[in-house]
Amino acid sequence: MCGRYVIAGVHELSERFQLRTIPAELFPTWNAAPTQRLPVVVEDAATERALRMMQWGLLPRWNRPGSRPIAPINARAETLEEKPMFRGLLRRSRCIVPVNGFYEWRQGGGRKQPYYIAPADGDIWGLAGLYDEIEGPDGEPLASYTIVTTAANPLLAPLHERMPAILRPDDEEAWLSRDVDDPRQLELLLRPAPADEIAVRPVGPAVNSARNNGPELIAADEPADGADG
DNA sequence: CCAGACGTTGTT
DNA sequence: GTCTGG
DNA sequence: CCAGACGTTGTT
DNA sequence: GTCTGG
Numbered sequence: 001m002c003g004r005y006v007i008a009g010v011h012e013l014s015e016r017f018q019l020r021t022i023p024a025e026l027f028p029t030w031n032a033a034p035t036q037r038l039p040v041v042v043e044d045a046a047t048e049r050a051l052r053m054m055q056w057g058l059l060p061r062w063n064r065p066g067s068r069p070i071a072p073i074n075a076r077a078e079t080l081e082e083k084p085m086f087r088g089l090l091r092r093s094r095c096i097v098p099v100n101g102f103y104e105w106r107q108g109g110g111r112k113q114p115y116y117i118a119p120a121d122g123d124i125w126g127l128a129g130l131y132d133e134i135e136g137p138d139g140e141p142l143a144s145y146t147i148v149t150t151a152a153n154p155l156l157a158p159l160h161e162r163m164p165a166i167l168r169p170d171d172e173e174a175w176l177s178r179d180v181d182d183p184r185q186l187e188l189l190l191r192p193a194p195a196d197e198i199a200v201r202p203v204g205p206a207v208n209s210a211r212n213n214g215p216e217l218i219a220a221d222e223p224a225d226g227a228d229g
Numbered sequence: 230c231c232a233g234a235c236g237t238t239g240t241t
Numbered sequence: 242g243t244c245t246g247g
Numbered sequence: 248c249c250a251g252a253c254g255t256t257g258t259t
Numbered sequence: 260g261t262c263t264g265g
Binding site: 033103104105112114207208209210211 | 248249250
Binding site: 058062068070071072073074075076083084085086146160162 | 238
């Protein structure tokens with residue numbers, strides 16, 4: 001998505017992810033940025049799902065010291081099967097990124113107005129992701145992921161041409177299942193979410209600075225200068 | 230064959 | 242690793 | 248995405 | 260302007 005910031009600041013995730021409460025110290029990320037870590041769900045949906053902290057920005061295995069590193073934060077749903085970088089991951093390394101919502105900006109009278117975009121019903125979204133694990137500089141495994149994007153729906157199109165692939169709750173199990181590996185079947189899960197499931201509202205400019213990080217960024221009473229959605 | 234890139238978004 | 246360009 | 252830095256020499 | 264860091 002264009003707003004590269006995903007917020008995932010809940011301490012207690014939705015029941016449907018079957019996750020334990022996340023200790024606050026593991027979850028400092030409301031205004032997330034590449035290289036910051038977010039909780040990512042992996043494993044088979046039928047089993048207990050693991051909660052991991054992963055780095056946003058997919059580090060391919062062929063990144064080598066000395067050459068320009070590459071770490072895409074997004075992957076286009078439409079081309080997952082044709083891009084060599086993602087083709088194998090689509091089959092074998094899918095994950096879900098639980099988020100409260102994300103941000104987009106719109107040019108408004110000379111300055112950028114940030115908007116907070118979240119589930120209309122107040123639940124949590126599971127974004128489609130692909131991940132990989134490499135050996136980090138310290139020799140420890142280093143996991144990273146990318147968020148799949150799809151075309152923006154009519155609600156979000158004025159803000160941005162792309163939006164994250166929000167999985168329908170009923171599709172989350174299939175996305176995680178190791179028994180599914182048909183690209184056509186998988187790409188069906190990545191269609192734009194319906195507009196009536198999405199709420200958009202302006203938020204204050206504090207979110208513009210990555211140094212600001214906390215639930216106050218999306219507080220309901222946040223001053224909304226330049227409101228309209 | 231080898232060398233070199235490999236991704237997305239945004240902006241105009 | 243795997244694909245493209247030359 | 249936005250905010251903020253962006254260079255070198257010499258010295259410790 | 261362009262790149263990096265968050």
